[in-house]
Amino acid sequence: MEGNKELVGVKEIARRANVSIGTVDRVLHNRTGVSKKTKDKILAIIEELAYQPNILARRLASKKQIVFAVIIPSVSDETDYWQEPLMGIEQAAGEIAPYGIILKKYFYDLNHKTSFVQQIDQIDLSDIHAVLIAPIFIEESENFLIKLDKRKIPYVFINSDIQGHNSLSYFGPELYQSGYLSAHLMKYVIKEDDTILIVNISHEIDDHHHLLRKEQGFRSYFKENDLKNTILKIDIVQTDYQFVAASLQTVFKENNVSAIFVTNSRVSAVAKYLNQTHARKMLIGFDYTKENLQFLKQGSIDFLICQKPREQGYKGIMALYQFVVHAKTGEKNNFMPIDIITAQNCDFYIN
Amino acid sequence: MEGNKELVGVKEIARRANVSIGTVDRVLHNRTGVSKKTKDKILAIIEELAYQPNILARRLASKKQIVFAVIIPSVSDETDYWQEPLMGIEQAAGEIAPYGIILKKYFYDLNHKTSFVQQIDQIDLSDIHAVLIAPIFIEESENFLIKLDKRKIPYVFINSDIQGHNSLSYFGPELYQSGYLSAHLMKYVIKEDDTILIVNISHEIDDHHHLLRKEQGFRSYFKENDLKNTILKIDIVQTDYQFVAASLQTVFKENNVSAIFVTNSRVSAVAKYLNQTHARKMLIGFDYTKENLQFLKQGSIDFLICQKPREQGYKGIMALYQFVVHAKTGEKNNFMPIDIITAQNCDFYIN
DNA sequence: TGTTAATTCGTGTACGTTAACGTATATATG
DNA sequence: CATATATACGTTAACGTACACGAATTAACA
Numbered sequence: 001m002e003g004n005k006e007l008v009g010v011k012e013i014a015r016r017a018n019v020s021i022g023t024v025d026r027v028l029h030n031r032t033g034v035s036k037k038t039k040d041k042i043l044a045i046i047e048e049l050a051y052q053p054n055i056l057a058r059r060l061a062s063k064k065q066i067v068f069a070v071i072i073p074s075v076s077d078e079t080d081y082w083q084e085p086l087m088g089i090e091q092a093a094g095e096i097a098p099y100g101i102i103l104k105k106y107f108y109d110l111n112h113k114t115s116f117v118q119q120i121d122q123i124d125l126s127d128i129h130a131v132l133i134a135p136i137f138i139e140e141s142e143n144f145l146i147k148l149d150k151r152k153i154p155y156v157f158i159n160s161d162i163q164g165h166n167s168l169s170y171f172g173p174e175l176y177q178s179g180y181l182s183a184h185l186m187k188y189v190i191k192e193d194d195t196i197l198i199v200n201i202s203h204e205i206d207d208h209h210h211l212l213r214k215e216q217g218f219r220s221y222f223k224e225n226d227l228k229n230t231i232l233k234i235d236i237v238q239t240d241y242q243f244v245a246a247s248l249q250t251v252f253k254e255n256n257v258s259a260i261f262v263t264n265s266r267v268s269a270v271a272k273y274l275n276q277t278h279a280r281k282m283l284i285g286f287d288y289t290k291e292n293l294q295f296l297k298q299g300s301i302d303f304l305i306c307q308k309p310r311e312q313g314y315k316g317i318m319a320l321y322q323f324v325v326h327a328k329t330g331e332k333n334n335f336m337p338i339d340i341i342t343a344q345n346c347d348f349y350i351n
Numbered sequence: 352m353e354g355n356k357e358l359v360g361v362k363e364i365a366r367r368a369n370v371s372i373g374t375v376d377r378v379l380h381n382r383t384g385v386s387k388k389t390k391d392k393i394l395a396i397i398e399e400l401a402y403q404p405n406i407l408a409r410r411l412a413s414k415k416q417i418v419f420a421v422i423i424p425s426v427s428d429e430t431d432y433w434q435e436p437l438m439g440i441e442q443a444a445g446e447i448a449p450y451g452i453i454l455k456k457y458f459y460d461l462n463h464k465t466s467f468v469q470q471i472d473q474i475d476l477s478d479i480h481a482v483l484i485a486p487i488f489i490e491e492s493e494n495f496l497i498k499l500d501k502r503k504i505p506y507v508f509i510n511s512d513i514q515g516h517n518s519l520s521y522f523g524p525e526l527y528q529s530g531y532l533s534a535h536l537m538k539y540v541i542k543e544d545d546t547i548l549i550v551n552i553s554h555e556i557d558d559h560h561h562l563l564r565k566e567q568g569f570r571s572y573f574k575e576n577d578l579k580n581t582i583l584k585i586d587i588v589q590t591d592y593q594f595v596a597a598s599l600q601t602v603f604k605e606n607n608v609s610a611i612f613v614t615n616s617r618v619s620a621v622a623k624y625l626n627q628t629h630a631r632k633m634l635i636g637f638d639y640t641k642e643n644l645q646f647l648k649q650g651s652i653d654f655l656i657c658q659k660p661r662e663q664g665y666k667g668i669m670a671l672y673q674f675v676v677h678a679k680t681g682e683k684n685n686f687m688p689i690d691i692i693t694a695q696n697c698d699f700y701i702n
Numbered sequence: 703t704g705t706t707a708a709t710t711c712g713t714g715t716a717c718g719t720t721a722a723c724g725t726a727t728a729t730a731t732g
Numbered sequence: 733c734a735t736a737t738a739t740a741c742g743t744t745a746a747c748g749t750a751c752a753c754g755a756a757t758t759a760a761c762a
Contacts, residue, residue, distance in 0.1 A: 022742060023740080053719075055719095061718075343535075
């Protein structure tokens with residue numbers, strides 16, 4: 001049926017073009033040293049034959065390693081969220097290692113822009129073939145992206161997206177919708193006149209736009225469905241438990257809150273507080289972290305929204321691999337599924 | 352830091368063993384023609400050096416193709432469920448095609464055991480290197496597995512598992528827990544004295560034990576949480592809409608049901624009926640099929656439970672690939688996440 | 703002891719590509 | 733016009749493994 005398999009190689013191309021394989025190789029890698037005329041001829045033949053280089057032979061013959069740079073936040077003691085993307089990255093690394101690809105990892109501190117810049121500056125771009133980056137700090141990232149563009153180094157975003165750049169693709173959440181979904185889940189439980197509390201717990205510096213977007217989605221749901229509930233909001237700008245507890249206490253003293261939406265993974269702090277004060281409220285938050293999981297199982301957290309952090313890392317690396325090695329491009333925007341985690345399905349959840 | 356990369360090849364082994372690479376090659380493939388003494392010596396060196404064959408070179412040098420047989424149900428007009436695993440399988444196939452792996456697919460009819468046997472008999476095992484199978488029909492599958500074992504052909508299960516065999520791994524749902532989770536979701540909505548209906552819609556032949564297991568999980572939740580709701584159950588043994596509608600009508604005439612749990616993907620039939628009779632009840636069912644999705648978005652279905660059919664196919668093939676090509680084995684039991692799909696997150700769901 | 707047959711092993715070519723090296727031919731420089 | 737210098741191309745040895753072929757050694761038997 002298929003008949004002519006992929007038996008066309010440089011040899012066949014060379015034969016047809018009346019040149020040597022060396023010349024063919026030169027135009028394949030568009031190196032210098034071949035006249036325009038023969039180059040065009042060869043390119044035409046390549047086109048016609050739909051030549052697909054044999055990557056096995058290619059990687060075998062080229063002793064060079066391919067290097068991917070990975071730039072992500074370090075796993076902090078505050079949250080082990082970035083553990084998961086890292087695991088995905090490392091799994092992917094293991095799978096493509098046999099094909100001569102190695103990773104160089106650069107970890108920065110989520111709470112310090114300078115550490116990001118520092119890591120970026122450390123990278124010697126001359127021996128990097130592709131970049132996976134979590135561009136949390138937008139401006140600083142953009143400066144870096146310009147450098148990448150100049151050198152034509154392909155890059156993929158994970159976790160957060162920056163529009164208007166030549167990124168190969170983005171793997172991460174669609175924040176608005178995750179807030180919207182959270183509101184929907186909440187609606188199943190609350191009554192008409194219940195008061196709802198939105199809690200932002202984060203230093204001013206980090207992913208503030210992230211949180212805002214989720215909040216927008218959350219509020220939109222209530223608006224679109226004509227729900228009249230009172231929605232309170234509190235910004236807690238210090239992340240230590242004492243501060244969080246004190247802040248919550250203030251709110252609860254003055255309001256009768258029956259459901260809480262925490263816009264990030266620090267929901268465990270709220271759960272802890274509710275637990276200690278023996279208050280039972282519906283609680284929705286984000287991310288499958290160790291602490292959160294504990295409170296989920298124990299019943300203090302009703303739902304965790306999670307967006308496959310591991311898969312973000314895994315797929316990000318694989319997208320680079322497919323592009324660099326196989327010249328294949330996939331979808332540009334890859335929004336992760338918005339997973340709903342409960343005590344009943346959490347054991348089967350693969351981040 | 353690492354220093355000694357994987358620069359050990361047959362040549363180095365040969366040098367250390369004072370033999371030629373040909374001899375090393377013979378023991379690597381344990382072919383005949385090498386004395387026990389030298390064989391042992393070479394094996395020892397291989398062990399010591401932790402020799403990892405270069406698969407690039409290996410596959411380049413060996414012109415042979417590797418063939419995987421895939422045995423799954425065909426996409427029926429009744430349900431397009433099996434579309435998804437197939438897509439996953441084909442995606443995986445695309446990714447590993449460059450490495451000389453090709454797939455032979457055998458589709459059988461879910462409603463006819465004979466078609467399964469027929470497909471099985473058609474397979475010429477002598478040129479199959481590995482098998483991916485959805486072993487819906489247990490006995491018939493087991494006969495086949497014995498043949499595979501005899502020829503030492505590795506196999507992976509998807510969608511349903513058969514215990515007590517040498518399968519490399521299983522990728523599929525954990526049914527009990529998905530029923531359990533469904534009950535939990537239902538609990539958010541129902542009141543203490545609400546009546547609940549469990550609906551099984553299936554021919555007697557197919558996945559009956561599947562449905563039963565889910566039902567068990569569902570009921571267990573109510574028992575474990577001391578919920579006193581009345582749980583009705585109906586078995587609908589014909590899958591056409593007319594029959595389903597008639598069956599439901601009978602139940603509803605005599606009972607005031609406020610929530611329904613449908614144990615498989617045919618939940619859309621129930622949704623359609625509710626829709627037509629303008630009855631609004633909480634409805635939970637399974638699988639991200641086209642029809643279900645429609646009713647989910649439109650509001651008739653509250654939750655769909657879904658277990659990544661596409662990923663089952665994808666990962667199944669990849670597991671075979673990792674084993675056959677890289678001699679790597681992963682987890683034996685891989686239960687898919689139990690995903691909760693609502694109208695709010697369905698657009699982001701990747702089967 | 704010579705002959706044959708088995709057993710054990712080495713050699714060489716191939717797989718499709720890369721890239722260093724070498725060799726012509728054309729162009730520029732004095 | 734001789735010499736230097738690009739420019740365009742061919743040749744060839746790798747990369748690590750598979751496997752056919754044949755050579756050497758050993759065992760078997762007359």
